[in-house]
Amino acid sequence: MDQQTIFLTILGMALVTYLPRLLPTWLLSSRKLPRWLVIWLRNVPVAVLAAMLLPAVTVSGGELYVSLRNTFLLAAFPTFFVAWKTRSLFGSVITGLIVVALVRQVLVP
Amino acid sequence: MTERQGSSDRSDWVSGVAAASPIVLGYLPIGMTFGVLGQNAGLSSFNIMMMSLLVYAGSAQLVAAGLLSAGASAASIILTTFVVNLRHLLLSAAVAPFLKRWNRGELAAFAYQLTDETFALHAARFPSGRYSKAEVFAVNISAQGAWLAGTGLGILLGQVISDVEPFGLDFVLPALFIALIVLQIEETSQIAVAVITGALSVALLILGVDQWNVIIATVIGATIGVALELWTNKPSS
Numbered sequence: 001m002d003q004q005t006i007f008l009t010i011l012g013m014a015l016v017t018y019l020p021r022l023l024p025t026w027l028l029s030s031r032k033l034p035r036w037l038v039i040w041l042r043n044v045p046v047a048v049l050a051a052m053l054l055p056a057v058t059v060s061g062g063e064l065y066v067s068l069r070n071t072f073l074l075a076a077f078p079t080f081f082v083a084w085k086t087r088s089l090f091g092s093v094i095t096g097l098i099v100v101a102l103v104r105q106v107l108v109p
Numbered sequence: 110m111t112e113r114q115g116s117s118d119r120s121d122w123v124s125g126v127a128a129a130s131p132i133v134l135g136y137l138p139i140g141m142t143f144g145v146l147g148q149n150a151g152l153s154s155f156n157i158m159m160m161s162l163l164v165y166a167g168s169a170q171l172v173a174a175g176l177l178s179a180g181a182s183a184a185s186i187i188l189t190t191f192v193v194n195l196r197h198l199l200l201s202a203a204v205a206p207f208l209k210r211w212n213r214g215e216l217a218a219f220a221y222q223l224t225d226e227t228f229a230l231h232a233a234r235f236p237s238g239r240y241s242k243a244e245v246f247a248v249n250i251s252a253q254g255a256w257l258a259g260t261g262l263g264i265l266l267g268q269v270i271s272d273v274e275p276f277g278l279d280f281v282l283p284a285l286f287i288a289l290i291v292l293q294i295e296e297t298s299q300i301a302v303a304v305i306t307g308a309l310s311v312a313l314l315i316l317g318v319d320q321w322n323v324i325i326a327t328v329i330g331a332t333i334g335v336a337l338e339l340w341t342n343k344p345s346s
Binding site for chain 2: 001003005006007008009010011012013014016017018020021022023024025026028033035036038039040041042043044045046047048049050051052053054055056057058059062063064071072075076079080083084087088089090092093095096097098099100101104105
């Protein structure tokens, strides 16, 4: 993609990001959202993150790659553990990076 | 609930900037990460800064950088951004009742800088009547200022680091997703949502549904979650 197309894509991203931020403040300052919609919207972040995460750590070249040689899959476990125990975004990410860097330095032939 | 007078009060601006400091500290490193990854994805410095200025949504920007380097189409990037950022609808709806006396222009400016983190801060303060406009905008402007500063530093850093693999930086995104999932889970039914959606996304990808697997799996997974929760927890509220 050339830089001009990327810029147009960014404008599109800006628009679809802004509308959900803006419209409720303009339209429903008193009305309540229906319960099913609240639950659905609350599920979306977890769902979309899982939908991006699992392929990133278990799929390689269009095929399932569940193996001890899969560095990302190995690093996912300590990252999850630190996130669960510390609830620190930065701490979890740093843990993941260190594990991946170490595995690459030490284990890769 | 009386709104405090004097929106140009200097002490309100100072206390707003001070209140934003934890967000500032969090946004600097993640903004830097976006700057580095954006450059590795082939975005110009101008486009990287524009994304932080115009889109201003951390996880969506990192995801977009990943999709761009994977050669995804503009349509799938925009649609993915829409789905990733749809949660703001919920945040915006939650703070809206406190802002009834603001005019449309002020609401438009406020909504532009509404993020998960600024929402958490405002939602904790609004119920006690702390929503002077100066203070609220001081928080929001400090937060986006930190995001832009972090992005700029990341662009500079990215010019030094051309190969991210030795530092494990290509794992930033999966690691961030893991942490965000863990932090987002409030109800047990959401664990089921994460597992079902993740498995569905992998299955679709292996079956050859490239690029759209994330959106299809998300819509189905979030909907199954609604059914699960309405079915297991009888309405109480």
